[in-house]
Amino acid sequence: MLKNIDVKNLVYDLVIVGAGPAGSTAAYVATKLGLKTLVIDRLQPPREKPCGGGLTPRTWRLLNRLGLEFPTYGGCRVIETRAAGYRFTLEKEPILVTRRPHFDYALFKQSGADFVRDQVLTVKSGVVVGRLGEYGGRIILGADGATSAVAKSIGVYRLDYKSHAMAYMTIAEGPPSDTCVVDIDSVLREVGKPGYAWIFPLDGGANVGVGAGLGRWIDLRNFVRKYAEDAGYRVGQMWGHPISLGHVRSLGRGNVLLAGEAAGLVDATTGEGIYYAIASGAAAAVATYVGLKVYGSERRVLPVYTQLVKPYVEEVKKTRLILQMAKYIAARPAVAKLLGKRLIKLYSSVYTGEATYSLLLKPVSQF
Template sequence: MIKKFDILVVGSGPAGSAAAFTAASAGLSVALIDKAAFPRDKLCGGGITGRCASALSQVFGQEITPDLFLTSQRVRLFSQGALLADVRDAPPIHMTMRRDFDAVLHAQAKAAGAQVFAPARIADLDPATGVARLGDGQILQGQLIVGADGANSIVARALYGKAQRYRDVAFGLEVELPRDTVDGDMVDIDIGAVAWGYGWVFPKRGSVTVGVCGTHVRNPDMRAVLDRYANQGPAMVRALSSAQCKGAFLPTGWRLGAPGEGRVLLVGDAAGLVDPLTGEGIGWAIRSGELAAQASIRALGAGAPGAAIRHYAAEIRYVQDEIRIAGRIARLAYTRALRPIFARTVRDNPKMTRNALRLLAGQFDYQDFGLAFAGRITRRMGRAVLAR
């Protein structure tokens, strides 16, 4: 027997939960499928920016509360251990454990009426018919499918034959250490810790996350990279020796054309909606999930499910343009020959650091500067070269 729904949402991270919550709240029948039962662990630094906080409030009505988040306004930027900036009044960054955070959003989607299938393995998926066959033999069918299942998306693979281009995939490795491993609530980011990536130290309520992330092809031994980065003092080194590392592949924004086709809509990491410069993706994941659900509601309400991808593609274009601009700046920040110059430019231009933090906070977007933003950074880097 086939169980029929308006929408199948594959993946219940922030993007999938946002799509399921929005669609179910509007009265659509939603099947929410995930390979894991919640709560479940998820590799992520867990930094919730102001942009993400706004999306949380807008979509879920979820506010920043001390039981789920630790908020910091001190950010230190480094390049290969050398201090570039120490900002003590930065826009707030909220740190959370993804295990707890994702479980809250998943529970809201379920409470809104989404029927949960988890843990559930998808044995076969047909994008043309909207039929998903689960590993336990259940067969589900949706008029639309929302692919929210991450960088290695089953939905994207069924649609395109692959989820990502290998040369563009990033790999992240992180470890949770005892809270007393570091002093204070400082957020540390090192743009020179990894080839084409960065390292981070994020304090949480009960622990501290230390991690590194960079393109996979440029960092074949990421564990060695993490060990070097975490060599920041005896306490951290001792804690790292007995801690369990977690790793995961991450997108870097390469699929920026149509975010799906036919009756399939891709959101979040499955659509490559991660900022290539900062690695921030939770805010765009929630926003894309909401937009996909709204497009689905509109299309199904008009009796034209095939129109959903057109509506969604038009609405998500702004986000894609943000990621394109971030990619141009990332090439300046992370290209090996330019990285030292970029670091000096950051060090010598406090306003540039402040604007970068305001971008993270969602106080404005790349496009608020206009497309010449990357050009201005390039000119500043050129002046830095001439001043050498």
């Protein structure tokens, strides 16, 4: 159980809004660097966060490098991609599958940062204003996810069907498996949009879900229910949540930084956001340390942070481009068939962490 402390009249080096992977990693790195750190979340951890829970090799490697321990509840060595009428199977380093309530709580507990449960309403004149109180920080980090109140307060908020897709998931009971299924065909056929359904194995069942982007949001709960049942699973509680389509508008303003999904840092084609949340959260903490302790100035923090996360921002922006390409290809079955196997192979190598989108966008002849 976390101790909610009385933080009135305390001024922190870093006040973090959100105890997801971005906020918790930022808190972990910041406290390690000796920064006085407060985390605020509207929900008491451990809390649910709708997510596939898939940790790609680059994600678990990054967690290992940071020295963060994390629980996993399943995984797969085999990935079956269903696209353009093909079933393409790849056997690689495992994708580990976690349960977000426990994963996020584990990361947060390792930070040792102070915690307050409060719903943040806005950030005004450098002060975080919540329902229950106000919190002073030399630097404020918005790590409050897709519906970020912090991003809204600095005027960079956007949440609609152009910036975000909707994704739904359930924890289903069913047969054991060592195969992750990524099914683009079923979503195109049933929903008529680019996206994919997934089955990520867990002990005693699987995380089953779907995300579909570009175009107005639709309720995909029935799709998930039928998809899971057809695959032999018994559906549990259903959760839906917006997910950024790689829409990075800003990394902050003044002494306010944005990290993780609050900054839009999600792969628009795969929906992978945990990796970017952890990477940008860690970068925010390092930038805060450099700005405050090395340069002795709040104003130096945002420029340092911007430099540190630039490669991730560029990568994520490319995923938006690839999503547009996917939409074009998906609408032309003949093109999809022609490029099918080749593209699936390249795409699979990205979500297993073997290649980057920069590589993917090079002419095919260079491979």
